[in-house]
């Protein structure tokens with residue numbers, strides 16, 4: 001066992017059972033401490049949208065760190081408002097942003113916005129979905145479906161209910177007069193890479209309008225270009241009242257945001273919500289660069305094209321007899337459901353040089369950088385083929 005692994009075992013809390021010790025990365029490749037290189041289709045769990053060590057990100061990080069790293073929200077910095085304006089444009093909601101440091105915090109902000117808006121109207125319940133995942137803080141856990149994540153941390157925060165995903169009648173049944181908002185992932189990531197149908201998302205928008213409820217989209221995993229559009233709800237041509245974003249926004253530098261349309265833009269007044277680190281100039285400068293590079297390098301189109309190749313490749317493997325039950329996803333957010341447990345296949349892929357994520361019992365999740373090339377897709381498919389053959 002390596003010294004680093006021993007130190008991990010001794011000094012870090014064992015909240016994960018991690019793979020190899022990684023020491024460096026470039027583009028879609030990472031290297032472990034033994035010098036072994038892997039094709040990284042985990043991208044830090046859908047985070048490194050531009051891959052590792054992208055020159056534009058390095059340049060921004062070093063220039064801004066040398067200029068002003070942090071000044072708190074007691075002052076205005078040059079990058080946060082400009083990032084907010086960019087998010088208002090690419091999200092299509094206009095409105096305003098609140099900056100946080102993670103996906104869970106961005107969702108906490110959505111939940112607080114919904115409660116503040118709802119309490120003024122005599123309602124504060126939030127309807128989330130079966131198989132949802134919204135984070136590990138107590139409020140976002142209460143909105144997360146799997147009881148396993150909440151076990152031992154009770155009592156659960158009250159005010160949440162669950163409806164069946166892709167079942168509008170069930171949402172209509174679960175939502176009552178006391179419901180302030182519906183919180184949905186346009187593609188459930190941790191829940192097994194399950195896309196909502198466009199019709200379901202449009203139906204949710206309609207239902208929320210009819211019943212005066214807010215529609216909130218959690219775009220933490222499926223946002224920032226991952227599905228081939230800036231945000232996954234945009235495929236259904238709908239506008240939520242607010243959405244959260246994190247993961248890909250900083251390409252690995254921790255940053256998240258709650259982006260609210262006009263209806264919720266002025267719900268918070270000074271003192272209503274806050275954060276020390278959120279919106280710091282370094283994080284916001286990096287996020288601005290990430291958005292610029294996604295645009296400049298046409299990465300939404302690349303995500304679509306490479307995603308189609310991956311879907312077709314895995315479907316071909318299935319036709320050829322690989323133990324695959326289903327292949328699904330959009331853009332570069334892909335789930336390969338295996339016929340039995342997926343863990344041995346994820347391990348075999350790692351041995352074949354491809355890093356992928358185990359999701360639930362039987363789904364292999366692939367969320368590579370948005371700038372991978374066709375050659376890397378072919379290489380990943382070849383590694384997967386080798387792994388399935390084992």
Ligand SMILES: Cc1ncc(COP(=O)(O)O)c(C=O)c1O
Nearest residue numbers: 102103104133134135189220221
């Ligand atoms: C859809 C979704 N929401 C929220 C989160 C929580 O984000 P974070 O781990 O940055 O708090 C995740 C993390 O996987 C996620 O996939």
